[in-house]
Amino acid sequence: MAATTTPSPVTGPSVKDAAEHARRSNRKWALGLLIAVVVLFLLYWKILPAVGGDTASFFRKWLSVSAASEMVLWVIFALGLNIVVGYAGLLDLGYVAFWAIGGYVAGWFMSPFASEMMNDKSWANLKFNFLGHPPAIQGLDRGIHLNFWLVLPIAGLICAFFGVLIGAPTLRLKSDYLALVTLGFGEIIPQIFRNGERLGPGGNFNLSNGDKGITPVDTIPTWPFSYIPGVPDQLGLRAEDLPFKFLVYCLLAAAIVFLSLRIREGRLGRAWLAIREDELAASMMGVPLMRTKLAAYAVGAFAGGIGGVAFATFVNGIYASRFDFAISIILLAMVVLGGMGNVWGVTVGALVLAWINSTGLEQFGNTFNDAVGTNINFKNYQFLLFGLILVLMMLFRREGLIPETRTKQVLAEPERGELEAVGADLEGEQA
Amino acid sequence: MDARVRLGAVGITAVMALAACGGGSTGSGSGDGGGDGKKLIIATDLPLQGASKDASQSTNNAIKLYLKQIGYKAGKYTIELKEYDNSTAAKGAWDDATCAKNAADHVANADEVAVMGTYNSGCAKIIVPVLNADPNGPMLMVSHANTNPGLTKAWDAGEPEKYFPTGKRNYARTVTTDDYQGAAAAQFAQEKLGVKKVYILNDNQTYGQGVGKAFETEAKKLGMTVLGNEPWDAKQTSYASLFTKIKALSPDMVYMAGIYDNNGGQVVKDKVSVLGDNSGVKLMGPDGLTGYPELQKLPQGQGMYLSFGGLPIGQLKAQGGAAAKLLNDYKAEYGTAPAASYALYGVSAVQVILAAIEKSDGTRKGVNDAVFTGDGITIPAEKSAIGAEIKIDPASGDLVAKDVAILVLKDQTETFLQAQPVK
Numbered sequence: 001m002a003a004t005t006t007p008s009p010v011t012g013p014s015v016k017d018a019a020e021h022a023r024r025s026n027r028k029w030a031l032g033l034l035i036a037v038v039v040l041f042l043l044y045w046k047i048l049p050a051v052g053g054d055t056a057s058f059f060r061k062w063l064s065v066s067a068a069s070e071m072v073l074w075v076i077f078a079l080g081l082n083i084v085v086g087y088a089g090l091l092d093l094g095y096v097a098f099w100a101i102g103g104y105v106a107g108w109f110m111s112p113f114a115s116e117m118m119n120d121k122s123w124a125n126l127k128f129n130f131l132g133h134p135p136a137i138q139g140l141d142r143g144i145h146l147n148f149w150l151v152l153p154i155a156g157l158i159c160a161f162f163g164v165l166i167g168a169p170t171l172r173l174k175s176d177y178l179a180l181v182t183l184g185f186g187e188i189i190p191q192i193f194r195n196g197e198r199l200g201p202g203g204n205f206n207l208s209n210g211d212k213g214i215t216p217v218d219t220i221p222t223w224p225f226s227y228i229p230g231v232p233d234q235l236g237l238r239a240e241d242l243p244f245k246f247l248v249y250c251l252l253a254a255a256i257v258f259l260s261l262r263i264r265e266g267r268l269g270r271a272w273l274a275i276r277e278d279e280l281a282a283s284m285m286g287v288p289l290m291r292t293k294l295a296a297y298a299v300g301a302f303a304g305g306i307g308g309v310a311f312a313t314f315v316n317g318i319y320a321s322r323f324d325f326a327i328s329i330i331l332l333a334m335v336v337l338g339g340m341g342n343v344w345g346v347t348v349g350a351l352v353l354a355w356i357n358s359t360g361l362e363q364f365g366n367t368f369n370d371a372v373g374t375n376i377n378f379k380n381y382q383f384l385l386f387g388l389i390l391v392l393m394m395l396f397r398r399e400g401l402i403p404e405t406r407t408k409q410v411l412a413e414p415e416r417g418e419l420e421a422v423g424a425d426l427e428g429e430q431a
Numbered sequence: 432m433d434a435r436v437r438l439g440a441v442g443i444t445a446v447m448a449l450a451a452c453g454g455g456s457t458g459s460g461s462g463d464g465g466g467d468g469k470k471l472i473i474a475t476d477l478p479l480q481g482a483s484k485d486a487s488q489s490t491n492n493a494i495k496l497y498l499k500q501i502g503y504k505a506g507k508y509t510i511e512l513k514e515y516d517n518s519t520a521a522k523g524a525w526d527d528a529t530c531a532k533n534a535a536d537h538v539a540n541a542d543e544v545a546v547m548g549t550y551n552s553g554c555a556k557i558i559v560p561v562l563n564a565d566p567n568g569p570m571l572m573v574s575h576a577n578t579n580p581g582l583t584k585a586w587d588a589g590e591p592e593k594y595f596p597t598g599k600r601n602y603a604r605t606v607t608t609d610d611y612q613g614a615a616a617a618q619f620a621q622e623k624l625g626v627k628k629v630y631i632l633n634d635n636q637t638y639g640q641g642v643g644k645a646f647e648t649e650a651k652k653l654g655m656t657v658l659g660n661e662p663w664d665a666k667q668t669s670y671a672s673l674f675t676k677i678k679a680l681s682p683d684m685v686y687m688a689g690i691y692d693n694n695g696g697q698v699v700k701d702k703v704s705v706l707g708d709n710s711g712v713k714l715m716g717p718d719g720l721t722g723y724p725e726l727q728k729l730p731q732g733q734g735m736y737l738s739f740g741g742l743p744i745g746q747l748k749a750q751g752g753a754a755a756k757l758l759n760d761y762k763a764e765y766g767t768a769p770a771a772s773y774a775l776y777g778v779s780a781v782q783v784i785l786a787a788i789e790k791s792d793g794t795r796k797g798v799n800d801a802v803f804t805g806d807g808i809t810i811p812a813e814k815s816a817i818g819a820e821i822k823i824d825p826a827s828g829d830l831v832a833k834d835v836a837i838l839v840l841k842d843q844t845e846t847f848l849q850a851q852p853v854k
Contacts, residue, residue: 066535
């Protein structure tokens, strides 16, 4: 395995130094983001409601608590995709499928919907509650209600299973072909949900409630922290629950960051990097290609499942129209922009793009129009802007905003010389 | 390394510090219409990007014009308008996360007392419960375009209770719901067309299924024979075999419950090619098929009956009164006619909100109570932006009057045939 971590022999520091360096950098990033989260949480929870006035309205415009929550949710998905694309180098254009599966798992296990899954109403009296928290509205305790914290790993595991299922047939494919197949899966799964209102014999089975979507989703319980004064028992729709929901999403994102960092250090992570850089060489060194690639799909999908459940609690429902191709592309852009393979880079990339998407561009446009006296609708140019950013990044900073040291080294290597190229051709002829 | 620490530590806050430089000008730019009363904000929450952009923008424009005309006043209060966008460029349509975000922002903005919107029923289903759970509320929302029945009455499982966690209503609308449209169509078909056997097709989406189901229920009640209620697949290139199957059952009419965008043109063409033109076996559809020039010009579409929940723009203009005046003023102000009649319905929803504010003490709860207690809100016909009296039922939030207009496609235009009051 040592071969897979050998840095560039000329310029790179020793392996030990590099590892120590990376660890230090990770600690600083983690501490920095933790401080940012705590500051924001205190701001939303106590400071802004007390201050009010212009400060509060400024934050509401530029970074409301719900906008911050949505950004953190995007981070969860981007980190999941980073494992597949950034670590293992498997281009995946259908990641939205896992977001969808995660969401629908929440719809099945923590909403009244399970009691409506048989169109002949044979399940209408189904009631199962295991530590769950259905909304306190008459009649909504039907269906299956599991605890939010339990549904998270269930959704993660179901997604991991589908990740392997999707990964298996694509193992022999590379680059473009792989991307096309994943694109196909990313289209098929949301379509199944969108049309999944009448399946099975006689159209009796309602998988997803089709276009209508599933509402409402159960609340998030805060036990044992609910003993702390000021912390609500359940996080639902009330305005005062939102800062705590933000904290919960940050916690989930932190868990995925931790998972990403730990796996990367270990045997599996190093095997992924080896495959990413040279699949042939990796297999010659004894890396089991099939198992390693499937593990990448599974772990990436697991994060998607967690995010899908969290997102369902954010919008209080699951709507089929959300799961569309553009989502996969935006996620990919987040990973590429931030710096493929670097957890912190991807986190920052996701935060920046999600912020532009939600409030950033609109508010920037308003400010710009007010200052210059123009009337440009900036939001209409969003995709132009995204495209421009990506083109500029590819021209001037291919490795992303905060690149991985390793990527930087790979990109810094000189192009293959002419003679080498000729040699490669000759080899090809001999074979 | 230090740069990294800084970047991480300040993180998101740094971005906003940067933005703060320009923030001041946004705040100062907010112009109110003058006046001495307490300032209250009405929000509009519409999809301003994608396919519904034109309809939404003309709705906002019409509301701005109307507020200007009444001097930004409602009783002793000064009114300000704030526009929210519930769509994203990426989707080109309403977006669930944006709806959730807007909902939280409505509640967080203490000066906001009511929301006009949304355009899409799905988005309303996300926003209404959040406004309902507001401890200072419930906060009122009045929609000009949501036709899904489940928001106000028993429809699918758990509806409408699941949208009102506090048990109090806070949602009203100034459009007729899909179920009435289906029912009106069935009544018209029986009374005026003498239809006895009908075949229903739906486009397999929420709206089409809803209208189709309502038509089927009413048709059976009226003693018609419903030969079938089947979805058409929007992705198919030909429906000839579908209509050949239907032909064997010899229906008097085909009811096409869905929106034109779902390959409606092909369905109409194949209906005529297999079952003959629309004077023989009749063809009828809901308002999801109205307003499409492409369908109006289609030779096979001629003679087709359409229903519309409310009065179409042409009819409002002909009728005169407040609606016609508003349409003329709109043209004078913006140079074109509004893109859809939803613009006028938007104004009518604002009229309801303004009337509620006038009756209230200026708090969210007060504004909401003005609609849902006592006699509720009534806008007389001569003032109403939609040419008919608007009376909101305080028990449900729906319109008391259930006017559905019947149109017929003739000479490549939608011609008003008659009003069909729902029984």
